[in-house]
Amino acid sequence: MGFSLSSSWFLHPELQHVVSKMSFFDSFLFYIVHLVDKLGLWHRFPVLLGVAYLGIRRHLHQRYNLIHVSGINGQGYDTNEFSYRTADGKCNHPSDDYIGSQGTFIGRNMPPCTSQYGILDPHPSVVATKLLARKRFIDNGDQFNVIACSWIQFMIHDWVDHLEDTNQIELEAPEEVASGCPLKSFKFFRTKKVLSGDHHKSGAVNTRTPWWDGSVIYGNDEAGMKRVRVFKDGKLRISGDGLLERDERGVPVSGDIRNSWSGFSLLQALFVKEHNSVCEMLKERYPDFDDEKLYRIARLVTAAVIAKIHTIDWTLELLKTDTLTAGMRINWYGFLGKKVKDTIGARFGPILSGLVGLKKPRDHGVPYSLTEEFVSVYRMHCLLPDTLILRDMRPENVDKENPAIEREVPMTELIGKEGGKKGSRIGFEQLLVSMGHQSCGALTLWNYPNWMRNLVAQDINGEDRPDLIDMAALEIYRDRERGIPRYNEFRKNLLMSPIKKWEDLTDDEEAIHALKEVYEDDIDKLDVNVGLHAEKKIKGFAISETAFFIFLLVASRRLEADRFFTTNFNEQTYTKEGLEWVNTTETLKDVIDRHFPNLTNQWMRCTSAFSVWSSDPDRTNWLPLYLRSAP
Numbered sequence: 269m270g271f272s273l274s275s276s277w278f279l280h281p282e283l284q285h286v287v288s289k290m291s292f293f294d295s296f297l298f299y300i301v302h303l304v305d306k307l308g309l310w311h312r313f314p315v316l317l318g319v320a321y322l323g324i325r326r327h328l329h330q331r332y333n334l335i336h337v338s339g340i341n342g343q344g345y346d347t348n349e350f351s352y353r354t355a356d357g358k359c360n361h362p363s364d365d366y367i368g369s370q371g372t373f374i375g376r377n378m379p380p381c382t383s384q385y386g387i388l389d390p391h392p393s394v395v396a397t398k399l400l401a402r403k404r405f406i407d408n409g410d411q412f413n414v415i416a417c418s419w420i421q422f423m424i425h426d427w428v429d430h431l432e433d434t435n436q437i438e439l440e441a442p443e444e445v446a447s448g449c450p451l452k453s454f455k456f457f458r459t460k461k462v463l464s465g466d467h468h469k470s471g472a473v474n475t476r477t478p479w480w481d482g483s484v485i486y487g488n489d490e491a492g493m494k495r496v497r498v499f500k501d502g503k504l505r506i507s508g509d510g511l512l513e514r515d516e517r518g519v520p521v522s523g524d525i526r527n528s529w530s531g532f533s534l535l536q537a538l539f540v541k542e543h544n545s546v547c548e549m550l551k552e553r554y555p556d557f558d559d560e561k562l563y564r565i566a567r568l569v570t571a572a573v574i575a576k577i578h579t580i581d582w583t584l585e586l587l588k589t590d591t592l593t594a595g596m597r598i599n600w601y602g603f604l605g606k607k608v609k610d611t612i613g614a615r616f617g618p619i620l621s622g623l624v625g626l627k628k629p630r631d632h633g634v635p636y637s638l639t640e641e642f643v644s645v646y647r648m649h650c651l652l653p654d655t656l657i658l659r660d661m662r663p664e665n666v667d668k669e670n671p672a673i674e675r676e677v678p679m680t681e682l683i684g685k686e687g688g689k690k691g692s693r694i695g696f697e698q699l700l701v702s703m704g705h706q707s708c709g710a711l712t713l714w715n716y717p718n719w720m721r722n723l724v725a726q727d728i729n730g731e732d733r734p735d736l737i738d739m740a741a742l743e744i745y746r747d748r749e750r751g752i753p754r755y756n757e758f759r760k761n762l763l764m765s766p767i768k769k770w771e772d773l774t775d776d777e778e779a780i781h782a783l784k785e786v787y788e789d790d791i792d793k794l795d796v797n798v799g800l801h802a803e804k805k806i807k808g809f810a811i812s813e814t815a816f817f818i819f820l821l822v823a824s825r826r827l828e829a830d831r832f833f834t835t836n837f838n839e840q841t842y843t844k845e846g847l848e849w850v851n852t853t854e855t856l857k858d859v860i861d862r863h864f865p866n867l868t869n870q871w872m873r874c875t876s877a878f879s880v881w882s883s884d885p886d887r888t889n890w891l892p893l894y895l896r897s898a899p
């Protein structure tokens with residue numbers, strides 16, 4: 269039973285309830301975390317202390333924030349026979365072939381919402397119009413560019429998508445906001461509720477494989493995989509202009525084809541090139557490998573390169589602080605760092621040697637899946653701009669500090685099938701450089717792209733749907749439909765203090781005024797998505813702290829629960845050269861440089877390909893990372 273310090277000035281009564289279920293040791297750890305939170309201290313700590321706080325927090329989330337939705341009844345299998353990533357994600361968990369495969373349940377980090385607020389309270393169109401719709405574009409400064417925005421879509425399309433029901437429903441905007449809504453009403457398909465066979469429980473099902481397996485380029489099942497392969501030398505299909513091939517319908521030939529745009533397809537194409545280069549390298553070294561073997565190993569290598577870039581490049585730009593730089597590098601390389609790991613291997617367990625290369629995968633007693641709350645905090649459409657600013661690429665104009673603008677293309681012209689054609693006309697290099705030089709949108713209130721409030725959505729086959737949707741309103745509806753707790757309940761479940769007044773959330777008076785009006789001054793009614801966008805940000809963080817705590821748990825889990833990043837992250841499975849490929853690729857810039865040797869040299873000033881390319885490189889700091897003090 270829990271260690272008790274239950275004075276209500278210190279601990280919210282509902283948090284007391286949570287603590288009462290913890291072991292003595294965990295409740296002791298919880299009180300430390302809670303005290304630090306009360307003082308608002310962890311991100312002001314010196315790096316080592318900050319990392320220790322995050323380590324404790326992650327431990328608590330692993331114990332109390334992993335909920336399995338349905339029983340798993342897969343079968344045992346021979347892991348040696350399946351030492352590769354299968355088309356539908358089966359055969360990864362060491363003793364159950366089914367866990368993590370396409371069609372498995374989406375898990376939860378907390379129980380479904382318990383509040384009594386109705387699904388239309390307040391109406392999603394009111395929330396969208398009064399709190400989300402973009403008034404003027406607010407960008408992310410130099411920190412995060414449009415490549416970074418496309419990257420996260422590229423990742424979401426690797427991990428998760430909810431299966432829809434077949435019956436449509438319609439949302440009609442109430443009169444008070446109808447004139448401000450591009451669509452007065454819109455139709456969409458419900459999320460399909462599937463009975464889990466577990467005491468009347470139901471849940472939603474993932475149409476993508478939740479593993480970090482590159483399914484965004486390889487597909488989520490046998491048919492998807494066949495569509496993208498050349499069946500010669502292990503390679504994947506790619507068009508002569510370096511972009512994705514398109515089929516007779518104009519739909520891209522790639523692993524995931526839903527709701528794509530030119531920037532997203534461009535990243536798919538880049539990693540198809542990466543895969544094909546790995547195949548060439550392997551074929552040269554192992555001429556007797558057949559098509560299947562080359563494909564399998566190149567997929568392992570490419571998926572690991574993607575996971576690594578996300579962990580130690582993209583995330584560092586998203587959460588630009590010394591503590592997170594240390595934390596994310598520890599996740600991949602361990603506390604002892606890259607040099608030690610490269611020299612003696614992953615010998616000393618998760619803290620000293622990192623999660624990658626662990627002897628056994630770890631799922632903390634809960635079969636691996638992604639979660640409803642994870643999807644919810646990744647609702648980041650505000651990152652998307654209104655137009656793509658194309659840069660003038662003529663050689664006489666090369667100026668990486670201040671590249672000339674050629675013209676602006678509305679995002680609506682870059683999405684869907686038409687967007688594919690336009691992307692081909694623009695070409696890979698101009699698209700990439702332009703995206704690199706443009707800041708993406710900030711995750712804040714009143715920054716939801718209005719062109720998405722009148723959007724042609726696509727079905728799972730990449731076909732345009734006849735009914736336009738208001739994405740801003742739909743996202744509010746989706747969270748409620750899927751039982752995501754409202755903001756305060758969400759925080760309590762995440763072992764965070766609820767907010768007591770609107771001023772705890774934001775200093776912006778205009779925002780407070782609008783929030784009070786929309787939620788009738790009932791703070792517990794606030795939707796999680798709105799709360800995440802309104803929340804004051806930690807310095808250097810492009811996302812809210814509340815969203816970050818979900819990341820802390822799930823980002824580690826994606827690596828440590830996967831056999832191909834743990835037991836099988838070795839030369840026997842990846843080949844010596846394949847493993848070396850992963851070990852010597854650190855950033856997206858490395859991948860770009862491999863395929864376009866002059867591009868970043870000519871056009872990029874900054875350190876990471878995810879920050880605005882004209883910005884200054886990171887300053888050299890001679891003080892070792894672990895010894896750095898508070899920001």
Ligand code: HEM
Pocket residue numbers: 417418420421424428429430456527528529643644646647648649651652683725726742746
């Ligand atoms: C042009 C770019 C994009 C388009 C056209 C687009 C469109 C869509 C559409 C139509 C949906 C399904 C809505 C529903 O029925 O619930 C969706 C879901 C989603 N999108 Fe995007 N999106 C884009 C970019 C992004 C970006 C940059 C992110 C950033 C993380 C993102 C994250 C998500 C997430 C988390 C979901 C929910 C998935 C699920 O329900 O399982 N999308 N998007």
